[in-house]
Amino acid sequence: MANPVIFFEIAGKGIEKLSEFYASVFGWKMSPAPDGVLGVDTDTEEGIQGILHPVEDDSDYSNHVMIYVRVDDLETSINNLERLGGKVFMKPQGLPNNMGSFAIFTDPSGNFIGLHQNP
Amino acid sequence: MGNPVMFFEIAGKNGESLRDFYSALFDEWAILPFGWSKSHFPNDIFAIDPTPPPMSDEGIKGHIFPIPDAMNLSNRVSIFIQVEDIEETLNQIENKGGKMLVTKQVLPDGMGAIAMFADPSGNIIGLYQV
Numbered sequence: 713m714a715n716p717v718i719f720f721e722i723a724g725k726g727i728e729k730l731s732e733f734y735a736s737v738f739g740w741k742m743s744p745a746p747d748g749v750l751g752v753d754t755d756t757e758e759g760i761q762g763i764l765h766p767v768e769d770d771s772d773y774s775n776h777v778m779i780y781v782r783v784d785d786l787e788t789s790i791n792n793l794e795r796l797g798g799k800v801f802m803k804p805q806g807l808p809n810n811m812g813s814f815a816i817f818t819d820p821s822g823n824f825i826g827l828h829q830n831p
Numbered sequence: 832m833g834n835p836v837m838f839f840e841i842a843g844k845n846g847e848s849l850r851d852f853y854s855a856l857f858d859e860w861a862i863l864p865f866g867w868s869k870s871h872f873p874n875d876i877f878a879i880d881p882t883p884p885p886m887s888d889e890g891i892k893g894h895i896f897p898i899p900d901a902m903n904l905s906n907r908v909s910i911f912i913q914v915e916d917i918e919e920t921l922n923q924i925e926n927k928g929g930k931m932l933v934t935k936q937v938l939p940d941g942m943g944a945i946a947m948f949a950d951p952s953g954n955i956i957g958l959y960q961v
Contacts, residue, residue, distance in 0.1 A: 715857035716890025717839050720910050724952020729928065733951050737923045738834040738912060759835025759913070760891050767952075775952040777908050779839045781857060782890070789856065796855050797848075820852050821843025821906040 718782045719828060720762035722752075724775035727766040734764065746808065778816075780826035786815050789827055793817050804829075837959060838911035839893035842904070846897020850877045853895065862895065909947075911957035917946045920958055924948050935960075 724730050731750055734740045742750040742764065750764040767773060783789040786804045794800065801824060802816040812830045819825060843849045854862050864875045877895040898904055914920040917935045925931060932955065933947035946958045 714859045714889075717893060718890050720836055720839075722910075722950070722952075722954055722956070724950070724954060726952060729951050733927050733929060737920065737927055737929070738914075740834070754833060754835050756833035756835035759837045762836065775954050777910060777954050777956065779841075779893075779908055779910065783857075793852075793856050796852050798852065798856070819841070819843070820848055821841075821845065823841055823843060823906050823908050825841070825908065 715781050715783055717779050718760055719780035719826070720752075720760055721765050721776075721778040721780070721826070722762065723765035723767055723778070725767045725769055725771070727764060730764055776824060778824055778826050780814065780828045783827050783829055786813060786827055786829045790815060790817070793819075796820075832915060834912050834914055836910050837891055837913045838957070839891060840896050840907075840909040840911070840957065841893065842896040842898050842909070843906040844898050844900065846875070846877065846895060849895050849897070853879070907955060909955055909957055911945065911959040913959045913961070915960070917944055917958050917960045921946060921948065927951075 727748065731742045735742060739755060741753040741755055745751045748766040752762045752764055754761060767775060790800055797820045798817045800815065800817050804813050804815045806813045810831050812828060815827045817825055841849065850862050853860055861880045862877050864877060879893045879895060921931050928951040930949045932949055935944050935946045937944045944960045947955060949955055
């Protein structure tokens with residue numbers, strides 16, 4: 713199967729301001745999800761959908777943009793990326809509501825990239 | 832028209848090793864030099880088409896951007912949002928607490944135009960106009 717880029721994540725502190733910004737500039741529709749995450753519906757048939765992810769105010773970490781690539785099997789992809797010089801940042805985690813599972817890795821330049829496997 | 836997320840960018844200092852990494856990891860990503868003249872970009876950009884026909888039409892296309900050594904940036908992932916009018920959107924962005932980083936740039940070969948902005952949390956996001 714191909715490995716399409718199917719999802720985006722925009723993360724930062726001040727999630728209310730971030731949400732207002734994307735809603736008012738781009739007309740995106742946000743909906744509450746677990747753990748303070750906001751689902752993003754860009755209200756378009758084209759392109760991909762995503763989430764806004766909160767970052768705790770006291771975190772050392774400030775913000776990021778991520779993309780998620782769909783794969784057949786997370787474990788196989790993780791074995792491959794480690795062999796090729798990538799590193800696992802977050803091991804496979806199940807998502808609620810039968811939405812599959814995901815993992816996060818860093819590529820050789822240090823970019824954080826997500827992997828997603830359907831149920 | 833809405834404002835869909837239509838494109839992604841993966842950028843890093845060593846473009847060829849990034850290309851080799853993603854080619855090997857996602858073996859159906861067709862990663863090819865973009866072929867723009869060096870007058871536009873100092874390093875070759877690698878276009879990614881993760882969904883060449885007749886395979887899946889899901890997802891969005893992207894590129895690997897080799898960051899020139901002189902640029903004070905090590906790596907980043909970004910997404911591009913399609914808008915009707917880049918200048919009008921940049922005005923709105925500045926009114927709403929975002930910041931313009933790169934003003935409207937017309938792409939060669941009739942490929943439209945791009946701009947870059949920072950959102951209120953500091954994320955770097957692209958705009959694309961057909």
